Amino acid sequence: MKVVGVAVMMVMVVSTAAGHDWGWGSCPSIKTFPNLDVDKFLGMWYVIQQTDTTSSCLTMDYSRSSPTQLRATKSRQLLVLDSFSIEHTNSYTAKLDMPDLDNPAAMRVKWPLNLAGKADYKVVDTDYDNYAVVFECQKFANFLHRKSTAILARSPSLSNEIISEERKALNDMGISTGDLDAIDHSVCVRREDSGLNIDIDEETIKKMLKDASQSVRNIASQLAGGASDLAASLAELSRTLASTGSNQEAVAIID
Template identity: 40%
Template sequence: MAGNALKMLVVVAGVVVVAGGHTLHLGRKCPEIMPFPNLSVNKVLGNWFVLHKFDTANTCLKWNLTRVSGDTLLVTETRQLSFLDSLGVDHTHAITARLDIPNPEVPGKMRIRWPTSLTGSADFIVFDTDYETYMAVFECDRAGLLHRRSATILSRTRNIDKMFVERVRRLLDTAGISHSALSTISHDLCRESGNHNWHVDGDLFGLLPGVDPAEVRRRVSEGVQEYDVTQLEIIGEGISPEDGTFRGSLKKRPEV
């Protein structure tokens, strides 16, 4: 596969990753979930296998958390993109995000900035862990009249006891957060390195010539806020009555 075409496929796959791994909901208010009390940040550093995550088909997800300063961490997520796997591309893909701890007295409540995010920083809340076996994280970001949610269950090994998964589900239930989109991540056919290895640690749209990332974010995260909600029309299925998930899309009604 030609180099430029392959690079474009990586960009496309990266955009798909932005849309995946989350559920979309109407309203800017994120649900509240209690951060793990008195989280010892140093004890959650290191390697984790991502075994369950909202709505994703990618495989071999792993996180590596490192500390760069007192209140700043980095999380590097490696994965195999299902889109490229389906094309038979021998690859690995990594992305590094910055984690900030705004309030050192509540270290479990952080803010994360993924390079592929169009909506800026998101809440990143470690809400359960025993440090040595598993960890659970809830993420939420806002864009206009919508917000996106994601929950992640991680393990220090490739397997996790079912009781920990059930515990996390109960905590999500208590917070009123539906976990029906929680997918199982396969680690069966993982490679440490492929013929093609990509690492994104800057804005995704910096890979695309002629695209102004500031303008993209303005349109996505700010433009819709200028609309009168009475002038917005929901296209498609709208809000799911089962879990409150937003399954439609929005457009501004034409002026009459």
């Protein structure tokens, strides 16, 4: 699918509002998992519960970029696209910095579309083989923050006993679990079977902005050329925003 409609892009934009909870003041002080073995933590995790989300088939895949940096790739399906029977997958890749190797569980994350910059990203608990809990928080303007919590598992399901224990531990740390939503992994589209694969990382964003900027400049240069030239340039901009140029992948904005 070379060209994806603007409507699909807007669905992705709206989805940026989900997955977080807002609060007053600074981010809460949360203890990290002691002596995290990063290499054991790496790999694919299924998100079992996460703050305020309507996504399904949500996973997190962690890989190492360097001794002090990881890549975190979030993959999911969106309920609103499912409702239109659009088989799709999408992934969104962030950079995770480990500024203190004596406490690698306390990281800093930069998602490509987060214009506010980096956020705290903490591994709160894990046994490496079955479950993990991560907490993300970002401060805004000295009086506001947004935060997100996720309970992860190495398989698509996790025992109710472990979920209850982790939720209780979070509540004891002052992290509300009332807005944690369960993630459905029962009917998931495999990437190779999907007609729409949406992949976003820092390089994709740079390319999209560069292409869009060129189209805007073309529009400006055509303003004196008459309505027909301007209409052609506007059409070019629409095509640029709706396609990455790949036959199988499309640009969208997700967080």
